[in-house]
Amino acid sequence: MQQYSILVLHGPNLNLLGKREPNLYGNLTLDEINLLLIEEASSLGVTLATLQSNHEGVLVDAIHKAWGIHQGIIINAGAYTHTSVAIRDALLGVKIPTVEVxxxxxxxxxxxxxxxxxxxxxxxxxxxxGADSYKLGLMAIINYLHKLS
Incomplete structure (x- = not known):
C-alpha cells in the first residue's frame, strides 16, 4: 500500500480555537485538533503536516511547496474561503487533490x-x-487517493 503525505492548512484566526466563539467552533484548541489528526493519520499509515497562518501569502506559498511532496491537502481557509482568489488559484495550479473543511x-x-x-x-x-470535519476530511482524502492508485 502506498504511503501518503497530507498537508493540513488552517487559515486566519484558527489559532484562537478553544477561546474564540466556542459555541460556533467548539472547545478544542488548534493544537488539540492537530494532535487528533496526527494520531488518526498515523493509525492509518499516513504522514501529516500541519500549518496555520493568518497571512494569505503564507498559505499560498505552502500550497506551492506542497507540489511533489504531499499527495493531498485538507484546507480550512477560514475567512479566506470567502475572499481569496489567490488561494483558489494556487490550489488549481498545483492540482493536488484537496478537501475543504x-x-x-x-x-x-x-x-x-x-x-x-x-x-x-x-x-x-x-x-x-466541529473538529470532526477535519477527521471526515482526512478520511475523504485518503479514500480518494486510494481510488486513484
Missing amino acids: HLSNIYQRESFRHHSYIAPVVIGQISGF
Missing part, C-alpha cells in the same frame, strides 16, 4: 459566508461537524 456550517451563518471561492476547485467540502 469548516468547523461550523457556513450555510447556516451570515450570507457572505455562503460563497466559497475554494469549493469549485476542490474534490469536496465538509462543514458543520
Whole structure:
C-alpha cells in the first residue's frame, strides 16, 4: 500500500480555537485538533503536516511547496474561503487533490459566508461537524487517493 503525505492548512484566526466563539467552533484548541489528526493519520499509515497562518501569502506559498511532496491537502481557509482568489488559484495550479473543511456550517451563518471561492476547485467540502470535519476530511482524502492508485 502506498504511503501518503497530507498537508493540513488552517487559515486566519484558527489559532484562537478553544477561546474564540466556542459555541460556533467548539472547545478544542488548534493544537488539540492537530494532535487528533496526527494520531488518526498515523493509525492509518499516513504522514501529516500541519500549518496555520493568518497571512494569505503564507498559505499560498505552502500550497506551492506542497507540489511533489504531499499527495493531498485538507484546507480550512477560514475567512479566506470567502475572499481569496489567490488561494483558489494556487490550489488549481498545483492540482493536488484537496478537501475543504469548516468547523461550523457556513450555510447556516451570515450570507457572505455562503460563497466559497475554494469549493469549485476542490474534490469536496465538509462543514458543520466541529473538529470532526477535519477527521471526515482526512478520511475523504485518503479514500480518494486510494481510488486513484
